[in-house]
Amino acid sequence: MEHVTIGLSAIITKDNKLIKKFLYGLIPFILLLVGWWAISLRLESYLLPSPDTVIDAFSKAICTGELLRHTVSSMVKIAGGYLLALLFAIPLGIMIGLWQRAHDMLNPLVQMARFVPSIALIPIIVLWFGIGYQAATVIIFWGAFSPVLISTISGVEGVEIEYVDFALTHGAQRRHLLTKVIIPAALPDIFVGMRLGLSYAWRAMIAAEMLASKFGLGYLIMDARWLMQTERVIMGIITIGFIGLLLDFSFRSAEESMLKWRKGMVLK
Amino acid sequence: MKPKLELRDITKMFASDNERRLIALNDISLSINESDVVVIIGPSGCGKTTLLKIIAGLENSYKGEVILEGKSVKAPGPDRCMVSQMATLLPWRTVIQNVEFSKELLGIPKADRKKESLEYLKLVGLEQFAFSYPFELSGGMRQRAALAAALMSDPEIILLDEPFGALDAQTRKDMQEELLRLLQRTKKTALLVTHSIEEAIWLSDRIVIITARPGRVKEVVQVNLPHPRNRTSSEFIEIRKVISEMIEEEVKLTKRNHV
């Protein structure tokens, strides 16, 4: 018994910071859960199902593999559209950021496009592409495209001339400037845009799935809604939030390891 | 002997907002020999940094010629490597990656670069920080790293724009000594811009005094004192007085023009 307590306290004090952070982050969830339970006791079950019915729904959906199927479907859809958006938006953004002519020609279009949310395009997209993987990809592409493009443009435009001068005076040719100065300098902004684009894409996808799809977490929620199984609706919502959190977390870790040189420039 | 660097009638004009043409530099001509250490000094706004940038090739709309080793040059390059006022380093690269940048651009393989860059880092006393990022270094350390990078690019002439302006008095002194040591060791030709008359006299073989805008060469002062120089010696103080008075003159002119 002694050894256990000593070992436990050793672990806690060793990774003290990380565990502390984790515990702090857990508190609101616990409070939420308790509050939920309390309120669900007073309200009708169809308005707010109690946590245990939702947990039931989870275990059922996990055992039948239903939850996994829909989650995988959503993630596959978003991967395609998102990567496509990066492929187009980043180079285009660099081009617009660097060339005045491209900027003059394309900027008005860009500014208009950014205000049209994916959801507004769904009727048109369904008409042209039907429903299914292609339509979903287009919707997700549109959601992610604008934020990535705009952040890339601003990142490239914001590259300080001193860095360019440094490179030139050390012998950089034009081809070097893009890869060795412009892109690394603009990378923090591009990352911000990528993260934003991911969250927009995720939301656009859920909306698209809710309206016109046979699989996916958005479909799951709509299906549960029509069958009036509110506990499955909540299950879907929690899953969506959780997956979103995972995606964002892994993104941030990747970002932090690639951009560790920024630490000095950010106030903690 | 052919001069290392020659400036012929350098004239720089800025088109200002209200159509009035601003003449920053007017017919600057200068000659610098190999291994010379020349300092440019003058009142604020007289165009010293602009001149340096023109020589470095970072400014390219001007009249006149910049001639390096008998050949006219315009584009920027490591042959006229410039250390900026703010000791700029690329923040996403480690110190050693910054120092060997010029060689990396030339395609020299990593192993060869590493040996050389570590040597230059040793030269400036930063070998412990080779793999640190610029944000981890103090101002003085960054300045030293920038110097090492410039030296490694093996320039024909090294250009320095107020390299020690942001440092405190003691660090500044140390850095001046360091720079002189490096220049003497590598026998590099150097062109420095500074505000500090004391620094100018302590470091240079020649001091070029630029007038207030539009900048012309007012005077060239030879400094024939042997190294290491004594900042309190009577000759030092005499030269200082002379230069100080000349600059005062120019400063007064600037004030009058603004009134």
Place this chain on the structure above:
Amino acid sequence: MRIKNILMIMVGLLIMPFFVSTSEAVERPIVLALQNSQYAAPIYVAVEKGFFKQEGVNVEVRSFPSGSSSAIHEGIASGDLDMGYVGLSSALIAITRRPVVIFATTSVCEVPIIVGLNSGIKDISGLKGKKIAVSRRGTWSDFIGRDLLSRYNINPDKDADMVMIPMPERLIAMKNGIIDAAVVSPWLAVKGRSMGISKVLVLPIEKFWPQTPGIVYIARNELVKNRKYDVKKIAQALKRSVDYINQNHKETAEIVSQKIGLSPELALEVVKSILWFSDLRKDKIRMVADALYKSGCLTKFPDIDSGVVPLSN
């Protein structure tokens, strides 16, 4: 001092609705939701002809776009709406999960199966392996569509491709060849025919579920208990509407055509094609509940006797 006052007023305003909605004032009009389609005809007629007024009940009608069954279910559950009509399948699901009852019907809910003119489908067995547009699981059209396929030994999930396309887009999707067939509403079938896009393959209700209440009216238990007579009056008014429609097709078509954007001639076709009746037949409803339960849309079997309460004479 000022900020405190503002905060108190805000809190007061936030709390107020909780107090207001719990009391059922006798004078308050009953909020009746309709979905803007041909099935709203009884309500349109009742309003036009003053049947609600004549029965002596104060009704406030709220319009929803077609296909808003879930919005109406949720409105009734939250108390925003007092009653409305939905498809029988979602009504049956509702009575198992929520404190609501079915108290009236005005017609069947016919769901014509249409096929593209160039699809080459000649009979129901030709639907095998084709792309069919349906609505969500649990809706009437999904239920009837699957039921139809299974009667012809076509497995809806394996032998046919059921795709979910929103109702307004089904005709254009058919025109562009994205789908071969669709389960639609009568007005859409008429429209598709008039536009030269589709033809009707079969009318499943007429064929397999005759005289089955399809459009049913639901309301909260509590409302039926507290205001029984008002609800009865509304059911009675709806019955009168149904009788009127059966005797005045043309006038009904005129009333409806404005509301749903069809020409009076096409509207007349639609009105004529629907069986309007107000007999809330429990035996027919039980059959549907059976089939729904077997298909898995219902997790527990509804209590038909307590959940279906015919209130008209």
